[in-house]
Structures are given as structure tokens and as C-alpha cells.
């Protein structure tokens with residue numbers, strides 16, 4: 639099925655990026671939020687990001703304006719009636735997502751494909767809220783969406799092969815490299831990344847090395863662009879904690895269990911960059927200092 643018109647539900651951090659790349663690739667794109675304030679905030683973010691692309695000469699002023707004009711902001715789900723692909727990027731809550739898909743199922747045309755951008759929830763459980771199991775999959779974009787090249791395309795046991803092909807073609811059309819994965823907690827990237835992030839915290843907890851030495855180990859020894867504790871701060875300690883809980887419940891394996899230090903940090907509000915303190919102190923954001931309190 640050819641995708642001509644796209645719908646994006648949610649215009650937060652991820653939804654705004656997903657809508658932006660669709661519009662930049664030439665798709666008329668309906669984007670929905672729950673209030674005018676949130677819609678304006680999301681669109682403001684898109685405008686700024688498009689301006690940066692234009693400043694860097696990656697798009698022309700005309701392309702910037704045309705991309706923005708392809709966005710159709712709305713508060714109404716009815717506006718998704720003509721979309722060929724609807725991508726959901728609302729908060730990470732299974733009940734809310736199921737409720738949304740149930741409503742959308744009654745509005746969208748029968749042949750439309752539904753996709754969720756979930757990082758950790760079961761795509762299959764969302765699918766069962768609709769009557770279009772064979773046209774349901776995951777499209778897991780990465781943050782920041784306009785810059786990150788990867789999309790995990792998540793097939794369930796019920797996804798039709800032609801629908802999977804359409805989703806792969808769509809991911810390529812918006813300039814991304816798709817990889818195919820099955821609906822198992824964490825997909826490919828988080829299945830490998832989350833145990834690594836948790837293990838770096840365990841290494842600190844067990845006194846294997848200091849914060850800076852653990853980070854330098856992986857940066858300088860393995861060529862990673864940033865060390866694992868810096869990456870924990872960047873992603874948000876609470877976000878990784880939440881994902882690890884879901885993955886632990888799915889697999890019941892120790893490698894997905896959050897270490898006690900991580901639980902304590904979340905409880906204390908040390909969430910990383912966004913709270914100003916995590917494994918590093920960001921009082922001077924350009925020159926983060928290791929949080930020595932944790933090195934005991």
C-alpha cells in the first residue's frame with residue numbers, strides 16, 4: 639500500500655520529530671495534541687529545528703516553508719480519517735495507547751496502517767485494541783528524530799508481509815535506515831543497550847572504577863562517542879529505570895534488573911542532565927563534574 643498522507647498523534651519530544659521528518663520528506667502530515675498550548679509548543683520546536691537545517695544550508699528557505707506548510711495541526715482525531723499511516727507518539731502508558739488506538743480504529747479508513755513509537759511496551763497488546771491486527775506494527779524512531787538515522791520496524795506475529803514492506807519503504811522515504819525486529823521487550827537496541835547501561839552503574843557500585851575512569855574506559859578503549867555513565871545522564875536515569883523494570887518483568891533476567899544505586903538516585907531526584915545532577919553535576923553545563931558522592 640502506498641503511503642501518501644501521514645498522521646502523527648502526540649507532538650511532544652518524539653511526535654514533533656516524527657511529524658517534522660514526514661513533512662520534510664513531502665508527506666502532508668496531520669499532527670494532533672491534547673491542547674492548543676501543547677500543539678503550539680510542538681510546532682514551535684519544529685520551526686526551530688527547520689530553521690537550523692536552513693541555517694546550515696541543508697535545506698533552502700523555500701523547502702523550510704514548504705515543509706512547515708505540509709503540517710496540519712489539529713486537536714481532533716476525526717482529522718486522521720484520510721491518513722494512510724498513523725504513527726502514535728503519546729506518553730508511554732499502555733492503557734492510554736490502547737484507548738487511543740480503539741478510538742482511531744473507528745475513524746481511520748479500513749486500509750490504513752497503524753504504528754506505535756513505543757520504546758518498551760508490547761506492540762501486540764496495543765494491536766489487540768483494534769480490528770486491524772495485520773496492519774499494525776511498531777515504528778521506533780530515535781531522539782532527536784530529525785538527526786538520528788535509525789528506525790526499528792517492529793513486526794508482531796500478526797503483521798502482514800506487505801504492511802511490513804510499506805513501513806520499511808516509508809522509513810526509507812523519510813531518510814532513515816530501517817532494521818526489522820520482532821515484538822520482544824526492548825527490540826534490538828534497548829535489549830543490548832539497557833544491560834550495558836545498568837552494568838556500568840553496577841561497576842561503579844562495586845568500586846571497579848571512578849565515574850570518569852569507567853566513562854573513559856569505553857570512550858577511549860572502545861571508541862564510543864560518550865561513556866556509559868554520561869549516556870545514562872543524557873537519556874535520563876528515570877527513563878532507563880522505567881524501561882529496565884518493563885524488560886525485567888518480560889525476561890526475569892538479572893541483566894535487566896536495576897541496581898540499587900539507580901533506584902536511590904531516581905528516588906532522590908538525581909535524574910541526569912534534565913535535573914542538573916546525575917552521575918555528573920551540570921551546574922556548569924559546559925563543564926560537567928563527576929558526582930563524587932557516588933564513588934564510595
Ligand SMILES: NC(=O)c1ccc[n+]([C@@H]2O[C@H](COP(=O)([O-])OP(=O)(O)OC[C@H]3O[C@@H](n4cnc5c(N)ncnc54)[C@H](O)[C@@H]3O)[C@@H](O)[C@H]2O)c1
Pocket residue numbers: 647648649650651652653670671672676727728729730731734738755756757758778779780781
Ligand atoms: N524520549 C525518547 O528518547 C524516546 C525515544 C523513542 C521512543 N520514545 C517513545 O515515544 C513516545 C513519546 O515519548 P516522548 O518522549 O515524545 O514523550 P513526551 O511526553 O515528550 O510527548 C508525549 C506527548 O503526547 C501528548 N499526548 C498524550 N495523550 C495524547 C493523545 N491522546 N492525543 C494526542 N497527544 C497526546 C502529550 O500531551 C505529550 O505532549 C513514548 O511512547 C516513548 O516511549 C521516546
